[in-house]
Amino acid sequence: MQIKLGTRGSKLALWQAYHIEDLLKKGGVDTEIVIIETKGDKILDRSLSKIGSKGVFTQELEDQLRSGDIDIAVHSAKDVQSNLEADFEISAFTDREQVNDVLVSHNTSLSLQSGEPMVIGTSSTRRVAILKHFYPHIKTVDMRGNLQTRLKKLEDGHCDALLLAYAGVHRMEYDNKIAEHLKLDEFTPAVGQGSVAVENAVSLSAEKKAVIKQLINHTPTSLCLRTERAFLNRLHGGCSIPIFGLAALSGGQINITGGIVSLDGKELIRLHKTGPSSDPEALGFALADELLEAGADRILKDIRAAQAL
Numbered sequence: 001m002q003i004k005l006g007t008r009g010s011k012l013a014l015w016q017a018y019h020i021e022d023l024l025k026k027g028g029v030d031t032e033i034v035i036i037e038t039k040g041d042k043i044l045d046r047s048l049s050k051i052g053s054k055g056v057f058t059q060e061l062e063d064q065l066r067s068g069d070i071d072i073a074v075h076s077a078k079d080v081q082s083n084l085e086a087d088f089e090i091s092a093f094t095d096r097e098q099v100n101d102v103l104v105s106h107n108t109s110l111s112l113q114s115g116e117p118m119v120i121g122t123s124s125t126r127r128v129a130i131l132k133h134f135y136p137h138i139k140t141v142d143m144r145g146n147l148q149t150r151l152k153k154l155e156d157g158h159c160d161a162l163l164l165a166y167a168g169v170h171r172m173e174y175d176n177k178i179a180e181h182l183k184l185d186e187f188t189p190a191v192g193q194g195s196v197a198v199e200n201a202v203s204l205s206a207e208k209k210a211v212i213k214q215l216i217n218h219t220p221t222s223l224c225l226r227t228e229r230a231f232l233n234r235l236h237g238g239c240s241i242p243i244f245g246l247a248a249l250s251g252g253q254i255n256i257t258g259g260i261v262s263l264d265g266k267e268l269i270r271l272h273k274t275g276p277s278s279d280p281e282a283l284g285f286a287l288a289d290e291l292l293e294a295g296a297d298r299i300l301k302d303i304r305a306a307q308a309l
Helices: 009-027 061-067 125-134 147-153 164-172 206-214 219-234 279-307
Strands: 003-009 029-033 073-077 088-093 101-104 119-122 139-142 161-165 178-182 196-201 242-248 253-261 268-276
Touching: 003 009, 003 061, 003 206, 009 029, 009 073, 009 147, 009 196, 009 206, 061 196, 088 206, 088 219, 101 119, 101 164, 119 125, 125 139, 125 242, 125 253, 125 268, 125 279, 147 161, 161 164, 164 178, 196 206, 196 219, 219 242, 219 253, 219 279, 242 279, 253 279, 268 279
Parallel strands: 003 029, 003 073, 119 139, 119 161
Antiparallel strands: 073 196, 088 196, 101 161, 101 178, 242 253, 253 268
């Protein structure tokens, strides 16, 4: 059996693809890696909200899944839209890395807690909105591109620090540039952060699907991410909407924290809910419904109106 893996071409994306390849090879599966450039890789002079958040980093890979040119697409789980088209599915989530956001700088003495003004580079509307809420004295600049591109911009003085996911920084071995691990009760991560997702066409052979699930899927992580993705799906969120969600498994229960921040940072709603791991999607949907009733519907309406301008 051979499985062809589609991936973006950045160093981090290739790390993820090689990680999936290693898991498959350990199970005796032959592999081939196919590098595919996405819209999000090509358009770097505009923010994600301006080029449309749906499928920015996945559309071209899905086109090749559909055509059968690749068997699976390897993504950062946080990049995969929560409302997949009917002919696609996620067959596996890898064991999750530490989920925190981190402050990255050549000056590792920097801290958000210091109260000192600084300029932070980030392309994430979630991170910008959370900074405005908790640290309004901080200035931000939009920072697109892969991790190495962003670090070069940092070196060139475009900002004092970057706000990034720990997982990518750690996988690229830049731990020595981490100035601060940010608190989860402030910087609750994006849905899926820290895990690698494997997507395939529903039409992929049952034999290959079974092998992928057996060799790659980490069941506890999968239960948590199914909860988070259901939460995001109910809110019709994408990577340009400042929604956050994090689920954890404890015994037979899933605990999920989820919320939303207004673009100006003035309003933040964060709720918690616990439910049985036997129905993770129902738990995610229920938390989203409670969030909408608590005012998220109004915040979402304002965000979409602002981004349509």
